[in-house]
Amino acid sequence: MSYNSNSEDDPKYFASSYVMLRPHDQLRFWEVVKLVVSADLFRSNFVECPEATFVNFSRRRIILISLLAQKLLQLLAHPLQVLGHLLELALNLFSSHRTVFSLFLHLLRGKDVMPDPRSAEYLSITGHVDKRVQLDGTIKRHDNKYNAALSVMASKAVYENVACVESMVKNHWKMELVACGDFWNDFQGKPTTQALVMLDKSEEKETYVVAFRGTEPFDADAWNTDIDLSWCHLPGVGKIHAGFMKALGLQKSVMGWPKQIRRDESRPPEAYYAIKDILKQRLEANDKAKFLVTGHSLGGALAILFPAILSLHDETFLLDRLEGVYTFGQPRVGDNEFADYMDDQLRHHQIKYYRFVYGNDLVPRLPYDYKNLMFKHFGRCLHFDSSYECKMVEDEPNKNYFSPLAMIPMRIDAAWEIIRSFIIGFKHGSDYEEGWLMRICRIGGLIAPGLPNHLLQDYVNATRLGSLLSYLD
Known part of the structure; x- marks a missing residue:
């Protein structure tokens, strides 16, 4: 497979330069040594790139760390899945019975106490x-911060699971769930990307919401996607984190981002192509309808890359109907x-793009600098402090999370948030009370602020309590 071509008229033309990591290939000891001592990446069997791609030692070291971390995650994938399933099962088991006594009583009576992972x-x-x-x-719908409040709940x-999403969207929000499910990652060879499409309909307007998990x-x-330091340089567009692109729908077999692909009915579709088709069909039926794209964390990265690929494909119809992109805790996705x-x-x-960053959130501050790659944020950053006061800034404060100067202030903030978790419900109402699981996470913030x-x-909380009205238009 190759992403390069000598002619932009070639339909296979995609990237002028690229580095694609191949963690699924076997990492032999001598291959690791070769990567450490040789500046020519092309000679590495688990790195795909154009011939004579040279990088310095610092970059090679980061690439090696990424490869080894992905390998480790592959080895731990099943144990992690089992551990996550057991923890999730335990949380649902105790949540459904409220007390250990209630659970014990149901067991004595011979009742089925095991929760169904597919239930709402x-x-x-x-x-x-x-x-x-x-x-x-x-x-309300006419409020400036309505789209932000709706977006964060869709991102949540x-x-x-599908039944739970359907219950939230239909029963609680009185909206239509258009699509929800898993989407194909061509590089991982399985459906690892999740997204939903829903319709918020009123007498005044119709708004579709696309949310990525x-x-x-x-x-x-998902962790492999986050730490995959592959990148592609698209001519006229720039360098983009290819791990996120793979999750959105980057093609392995047909080289890059063709505008249309042949659908393989034997597996789930890729997120980008499936959601694009749904939106086109729905929006063509109503010339006044628009749509929003949103996501949290990795989902935020996919949310902003979605219009980027629409632009790459000259999808003017959809871009003109895109009202806004709202991301929460989004990592950096590209260079300057x-x-x-x-x-x-x-x-x-005329697309509104709001990037929400709360406090010392680590993820928006990564990746900071891959030795001259210089991933950078753009658009409007709404930064919230621990009192949910909002400031619009070009970049979040302390944009390099690992700065030693920030360690003490971050831990002071973490200590205050532990205290706040016990009083926020009294101040703002029962809807803001924090449970024991969130409080444990707060305590963990003293170690990893x-x-x-x-x-x-x-x-x-930021979309509900934050001072947003002067910023959102």
């Missing part, structure tokens, strides 16, 4: 951290050239 009541670990399923009734819902704690495939390209495209098509800030609890 069965919540993911993310769902147990923040159990809110209702939209904020005080935020997509972590759940972020990284689940025990999902090795890509940032400039997307700024131009968003401005040209910034990790609890990435959870959706604070992003939901």
Whole structure:
């Protein structure tokens, strides 16, 4: 397989330069040594790139770390899956019976106490951290922050199973669930990307919402996507994190991003192509309908890459109907050239792009600098402090998370958030009370500050309590 071509008229033309890591190939000891001592990546069997691609030692070291981490995740994928399933099962088991005594009583009576993972009541670990399923009734459709509040709840819902998502969207939000499921990753050879499409319909307007799922704690495939440091340089677009592109629909077999692909009915579709087709069909039936794209964490990266690929394919019809992109805890996805390209495209098509960053959230501050790759954020950053006060900034404060100067202030913030978790319910009402699982995560923030800030609890609070009205238009 090759991504390169000498002619832009060639339909196989895709990237002017690229580095594709191949963690599924066997890593032999001498291959690792070769990567360490040789600056020519082309000679590495588990790195695919154009001939005579030279990188310095620091970059090779980072590539090797990424490969080894992906290999380790592959080895741990099944144990992680089992551990995640058991933890999820335990949380749902105790949640459905409320007390150990109730559970014991049901066991004595011979009742079936095991929750069904496919039921609408069965919540993911993310769902147990923040159990809110209702939209904020005080935020109406005409409010400036309505789209943000709806987007973060859609980003939260997509972590759940199909029955649970359907219950939330139809029963609680009174909206239509258009599509929900797993989508194909051509490089991982399995459906590892999750997304939903729903319709928010009122007398005034119709708005479709596309939400991509972020990284689940025990999902090795999603973690592999996050730490895959493959990249492609698209002519006129810039360098993009290819791990995210693979999750969205980058093609392995037909080289890159063709505008259309032949559908393989034996497996699930790729997210980009399936969602694009759904939106085209729905929006062509109503010339006033528009759509939003959203996601948390990895989902936020896919959310902003979705219009990027639409632009690459000159999908003007869809871009003109895209009302906004709302991301929460989104990592960086491209370099300076890509940032400039997307700024131009968003401005040209009048697409609103709001990137929400809460406190010291680690993920938006990664990747910071892959030795001259310089991934960069763009668009409007709404940064919230621990009081949910909002400031619009070009980039989040302390954009390099690993700065030693930030260690003490971050731990002070983490300590305050532990205290706040016990009083926020009294101040803002029962809807903001935090459970024991979230409080455990808060305590963990003393050791790894910034990790609890990435959870959706604070992003939901930010859209509801944050001072947003002066920023959102």
